[in-house]
Amino acid sequence: MAGNVAGQENPYLPQIATIKKIVVETGNIKSFYLVLNDSRHMENFAFEPGQVAQLSLFGVGEATFGLANSPTRRDTLQFSVMKAGEVTSALHELAVGDQIGLRGPLGNWFPYQDMKGKNVVIIGGGIGIAPLRSLIQYMLDTRDDYNEITILYGARSPQDLCYEEDREEWEKRDDVNLILTVDKEFPGWDKRVGFVPTVLKEVAPSPKNAVAVTCGPPIMIKLVLQELEALGFKDDQIITTLEKRMKCGIGKCGRCNIGPKYVCVDGPVFSLAQLKQLPDEL
Ligand SMILES: Cc1cc2nc3c(=O)[nH]c(=O)nc-3n(C[C@H](O)[C@H](O)[C@H](O)COP(=O)(O)OP(=O)(O)OC[C@H]3O[C@@H](n4cnc5c(N)ncnc54)[C@H](O)[C@@H]3O)c2cc1C
Ligand code: FES
Structure with a gap:
């Protein structure tokens, strides 16, 4: 369900994931292939194309990333991270076997059901x-x-x-x-x-x-x-x-709102028709 964090009683508490593989995509982008340490949570991690998660590094911070693999290929949870600032630079220093925090899946997803036959x-x-x-x-x-x-x-x-x-x-x-x-x-x-x-x-x-x-x-x-x-x-x-900066990711802190909509739960995916109904704050 949009806005819920799978397998979590406390949605602010990250699950621990282990880095299984790192692919250097470009000079400033790396892909991280993660597996949740709790195998039950890994099995139950039901996500949709377009959803995001918060990845955290203890003592550094948390940042938002889109799930980059399809739920049809879900033996790992894949994220591609471009080096931008503190969290992303620290992520780029990690190696296979290192552990990070993950909260998600968060937000809505691409309307792939409505796209059938098109x-x-x-x-x-x-x-x-x-x-x-x-x-x-x-x-x-x-x-x-x-x-x-x-x-x-x-x-x-x-x-x-x-x-x-x-x-x-x-x-x-x-x-x-x-x-x-x-x-x-x-x-x-x-x-x-x-x-x-x-x-x-x-x-x-x-x-x-x-x-x-x-x-x-x-x-x-x-x-x-x-x-x-x-x-x-x-x-x-x-x-x-929409890449509006997020904090809680679950519609509580008000960090990501545009008018009445919270990008973290009503988005990040929007149609242009929906965007045109929002105040011009972007
Ligand atoms: C819904 C969503 C999905 C995203 N998906 C991905 C993804 O798949 N891969 C990826 O690499 N990045 C993605 N991002 C962007 C990623 O969250 C930021 O690059 C990250 O938060 C930067 O964290 P940092 O601590 O490294 O940088 P900071 O130290 O926090 O900031 C570095 C600089 O970048 C600016 N900045 C950081 N984040 C944003 C932002 N979201 N919008 C505008 N300016 C920003 C800051 O103002 C600062 O100037 C996504 C963001 C959102 C909101
Ligand atoms: S990030 Fe807190 S309300 Fe959206």
Whole structure:
């Protein structure tokens, strides 16, 4: 249930998780593969694509991250962390076998049930691909439920693209249209060049029977929303996530509210139609 913390009587109390694997994705992004120490809680950790969790380092602090793997591939709980400040830098220092705190799953999720039978256009930039990867993996594992799947994913440079193994899988499949782009030309790069919103305009996916889901830096999201509207996507065909800073994660502290909505329980996933009903505080 949105806003609940699985297996926890006290929702502020983190569960202890052990790092089983670390993948260095880029110069400033690492993926952490975690398993909850309590096997019963690990088995009962029911999450949905788009939900988040609070990861904590004792004596350092707590920060919010999207679950980056699909619940259909849940032998570990995966988080991709970009180095930004105190907590994320400390996380980057950890090694396999180290223990951290985890509170979650928190928040709502991508409306993947409503997307069944539709063409799905995924638009990700930078670390914003993390929660989208969960949705992509989910749709690929239930492929028959969805129509065409287009993935537009951009980063600054080829070295800034995450999830090499997933990209290879997506590239090989003939039921996925993968479009990769980087901001400028790089030696050896033979794919697209250009910012994500510009490439979206060039690719021009049809809004007919389609849903677009986007996550990335705020400026990218702003321009992507404009492009999607220009392409004819209606407000309820556009889904995005908000990165509003969180504290409690369970609708109690008021840290994350936008007007009457708490991003931690009513979000982080919103349709553009829902966003347009919120006060302009972003
Ligand atoms: C719903 C949600 C999902 C997220 N998912 C991911 C994810 O999957 N992977 C990931 O790497 N990051 C994600 N983030 C961002 C992540 O929570 C922050 O990068 C992290 O909190 C930074 O913590 P820190 O202690 O390292 O940085 P701090 O020391 O707290 O801050 C470093 C700098 O970054 C700024 N900052 C930190 N967090 C934010 C924020 N959320 N918005 C704007 N400015 C901020 C601070 O003001 C400061 O300037 C998500 C955030 C939210 C709210
Ligand atoms: S983070 Fe406390 S109310 Fe949302």
